[in-house]
Amino acid sequence: MTAAGENGPSAAGMTADGTAETPAAVPGAGMVADSGGAAGPQSRTTDIVPGPGGVMTDEVGVVTGDLTLRTEYADGKVTLRVQYKDADEWYAVTGASVTLADPAGLDAVHGVAVGLLNRPEG
Numbered sequence: 001m002t003a004a005g006e007n008g009p010s011a012a013g014m015t016a017d018g019t020a021e022t023p024a025a026v027p028g029a030g031m032v033a034d035s036g037g038a039a040g041p042q043s044r045t046t047d048i049v050p051g052p053g054g055v056m057t058d059e060v061g062v063v064t065g066d067l068t069l070r071t072e073y074a075d076g077k078v079t080l081r082v083q084y085k086d087a088d089e090w091y092a093v094t095g096a097s098v099t100l101a102d103p104a105g106l107d108a109v110h111g112v113a114v115g116l117l118n119r120p121e122g
Contacts, residue, residue: 040074041072041073041074042072042073042074042103042106043070043071043072043073044070044071044106044107044110045068045069045070045071046068046069046110046114046118047066047067047068047069047085048068048082048114048117048120049065049066049067049118049119049120050063050064050067050117050118050119051119051122052122055067055093055117056093056094056095057091057092057093057094058091058092058093058094059091059092060091063082063084063091065084065085066084066085067082067083067084067085068082068083068084068085068086069081069082069110069113069117069118070082070083070090071109071110071113073100073103073106076099076100077097077098077099077100078097078098078099078100078109079092079093079096079097080092080093080096080097080113081093096113
């Protein structure tokens with residue numbers, strides 16, 4: 001029996017006797033979050049594979065292949081950047097900078113960006 005009852009959810013993945021339950025899927029797994037505090041600079045990163053058209057950047061034009069997407073929040077603004085996976089250089093995604101009044105929306109913006117740009121099946 002779990003802490004919340006036989007058929008109900010348990011608290012924080014633990015059973016009433018303190019033993020861990022079977023691990024469950026975690027939304028957002030695979031994302032990395034860097035936080036400078038609620039109002040400070042923050043970012044989220046996820047590895048992506050864009051579709052056949054790639055991702056247009058301000059600095060080098062279209063980039064394709066295995067990329068890392070970073071959604072940055074600083075000074076009330078969100079900016080999307082990409083890099084070739086494991087490279088040093090980051091490139092601003094063309095047209096992907098917008099004001100964001102509440103930094104709590106960073107996860108949602110990053111999730112939408114990943115959903116739009118990650119197209120491993122083409």
